[in-house]
Amino acid sequence: MNTHRLDINAPKRSLGVPTLALSAVATLLLLQGCGSGQQPPSPAQSSPTSEKQVNAVPAKPVQLPTPRPAQPINLEGGSGGVDAMDQPARADKSLERMPAQAPLAATSGIAVQTLAAPRGDLAERIAIAPAYAGSPVDREQYAALETNGVKRVADEPVSTFSVDVDSGSYSNVRRMLRAGQLPPANAVRIEEMLNYFDYAYPRPASGEQPFSLTTELAPAPWDTRRVLLRVGLQGYEVEASQRPASNLVFLVDVSGSMHSADKLPLLKRSLQLLTRQMRAEDRISLVVYAGASGVVLPPTAGNRQGEITHALQQLEAGGSTNGAAGIELAYQMAQQGFIEGGINRVVLATDGDFNVGTVNLESLKNLIERRRDSGISLTTLGFGQGNYNDALMEQLADVGNGNHAYIDTLNEARKVLVDELGSTLQTIASDVKIQIEFNPHKVSEYRLIGYENRLLAREDFANDRVDAGEIGAGHNVTALYELTLAGSGAERIEPLRYVRAPDLAQPSTSSELAYLRLRYKLPGEERSRLLEQPLNAAQLQGSLESSSEGMRFAAAVAGFGQLLRGDDYSGEFGYKEVAGLVAGARGQDPYGYRGEFLQLVHTARALAQPLSTAPNTGTRQ
CATH class of the missing domain: 3.40.50.410 (von Willebrand factor, type A domain)
Structure with missing residues (x-):
């Protein structure tokens, strides 16, 4: 050579x-x-x-x-x-044998x-x-993330975002917790924590349609008056x-x-x-x-x-x-x-x-x-x-x-x-976008958990010139929404006094809670392809315990991320409750990743404990 x-x-x-x-x-x-x-x-x-x-x-x-x-x-x-x-x-x-010498000033x-x-x-x-x-000062840099807020379906019925298969946030957070330090809020990207794990979604049979789509509905662990919607994509494995x-x-x-x-x-x-x-x-x-x-x-x-x-x-x-x-x-x-x-x-x-x-x-x-x-x-x-x-x-x-x-x-x-x-x-699909339209007769509010820096405008969904995320062979993607069902009385946003959405003037006979659309491009193609699927109210489980193991584990990961970020949506759901949820949802864990996650939850709980001599700060345990 x-x-x-x-x-x-x-x-x-x-x-x-x-x-x-x-x-x-x-x-x-x-x-x-x-x-x-x-x-x-x-x-x-x-x-x-x-x-x-x-x-x-x-x-x-x-x-x-x-x-x-x-x-x-x-x-x-x-x-x-x-x-x-x-x-x-x-x-x-x-490196150990290097002679001690002063740094050269201008090298x-x-x-x-x-x-x-x-x-x-x-x-x-x-x-x-x-x-x-090296500088002893911690100079780590994280992009500012503003947690997604609650949206009123009557005002914004459509949610659009780009997929994300990165996992770097989870392993970085793990490094900090193992070092005895709670991570800064901006280091915690919940979607990357979710996508670190495999959820055993059904695998597509061929690469011609490179995804399988999975949806599931169950009560949220931090507030049973609300519902978690899980959307799962599983890429074709080569x-x-x-x-x-x-x-x-x-x-x-x-x-x-x-x-x-x-x-x-x-x-x-x-x-x-x-x-x-x-x-x-x-x-x-x-x-x-x-x-x-x-x-x-x-x-x-x-x-x-x-x-x-x-x-x-x-x-x-x-x-x-x-x-x-x-x-x-x-x-x-x-x-x-x-x-x-x-x-x-x-x-x-x-x-x-x-x-x-x-x-x-x-x-x-x-x-x-x-x-x-x-x-x-x-x-x-x-x-x-x-x-x-x-x-x-x-x-x-x-x-x-x-x-x-x-x-x-x-x-x-x-x-x-x-x-x-x-x-x-190996990329099997590029510019992958998800859009969900919520039925205002069935859903009054929604909140996308994570994906803060992946949000897209509604019109970007059908615009093939707008860049979005890629999915590799065998990758899986998980997204969670927190929903407030219409008539539940759990709405966080007060209705307007003088404006009434025209959609709600007549009752709906549809059982659909929402409609899911997915766009993607196959390698080498310039025009996107479309997948569509309705989400029916009949899919809603009576309790979180009766939902799938994957649903319960994903809910635990999301809850953990919310606690680390200090979000205001977890209520009394603390690290102890996260640990209990994980313990019952470890399932098949051949590489020990879910067991390791449980240990991180225990570590975070210990680090979040206020000192015995300090006043009670109200930190969730």
Whole structure:
């Protein structure tokens, strides 16, 4: 494989080879003097001789210690599907052996040395990065979310939103709870918590109609006067042998902020899991960025595991972060290795802490919008804490027609990049939109739980030029509405005194509560297709306990999310009630995800307890 030299240090402030050689010679002389019992010569005596000796030393590239061969990773889960992989990945030994040195004031380079001609071993072009002094201040960034309010059907009978299959919010919230911290409200996106779990929806028989639709109605656990409507979509699952050839570009952040064990070391191990799923017809490229960007691995056949793994193992962290330059270069590499009719995707792995180059979110989104129309999508994998930019990662994936996940453990990497590989990589439908029209004779109010940043205007539903969410092979999507039935007396919004909706002038004989519409595009198509289905009052269960296991578990997840966000709709329904609901709805849990969720509920309940010496704050338990 031909490799190319590249310069990604700007400005060039790396330690020169003569300087390193001088330090090494001086240290060796000192050690020899100590070992023999002789005093080292004075500077006046040694200076001329040392200079001649240094000039006589042939210059060699700075090398890291010989990389260790990749070790097999134990992927067999323990009890409950959670094992040692849940611990943060250990930092590479090469990081532990790094000499202590002060950060270079103006360096913006990363760990790849300036190169001028093709070389054999990648290790020859990796320089030891300067120590990174991370900020102790928590600089995590989350987009502001205003909780969906109650809508009066007489005024707004139609609700429209784009689907969302991201799961990053759930694993990020899990990371915080495990660290003994309740998450900030804006870190909690209830739809992503719902969509983290599988609900065993019926699977479609073929890809021609790529979804099955499931609806269910049952009393809400936090207020039995109200009704929960669950809408479930299940995507068609593609066998691994039928997956199209993949052209993947790993875009890896190797800036100084990525030095900790839960960032670059975990990132490298995670991407190694993905590369092990690749075949001869697949292509892998590796692009890195810090102060500038460069190509570490050009498009390489997926079965050349040794070369790909070796390239990943050499990565070290150092420098500032110019993410925009890396994104531009990654799309160029994806275009170079483009597979017609295949999966062409950039996988951006970073903490999202862009601090040089284009750092404005809207500018980055515009950059990606210009590229997505060429058939190259973008998946974002978030890593780390303290400076994690969740707002950037989630929105870039949305604009790039991809999905977003947050990797807090190697077990999560296995879930996203191995168990759900088809869902992560292969899109079976794009611009998927849901619209529900409520019958004002049967439903007086409704509230969509979650999807705050996915709402669409009513007219956007039939407009095929309006971008919406994508669904991958085997993905499932769950949405919950809280309904207030007409005549229940539980309305939250007072009726108008002088205006009466004309629809309500005459009674209705229809048993329909609502009408569900779904629009989507098959891959490569420009015109959307339409699915429609009525929702009848006869579907309403007499109690939540008589509803399906999936309905009860989804209600528990939604209730948990509402509590974490501090929403005003849960009443006396606290963490204790959530835990009881989960305990009775765990069902088949082969990977232990529902059991893990129950533990998180207990953790949140403990963290929400007011201190015994503090006044009672009224926190729901």
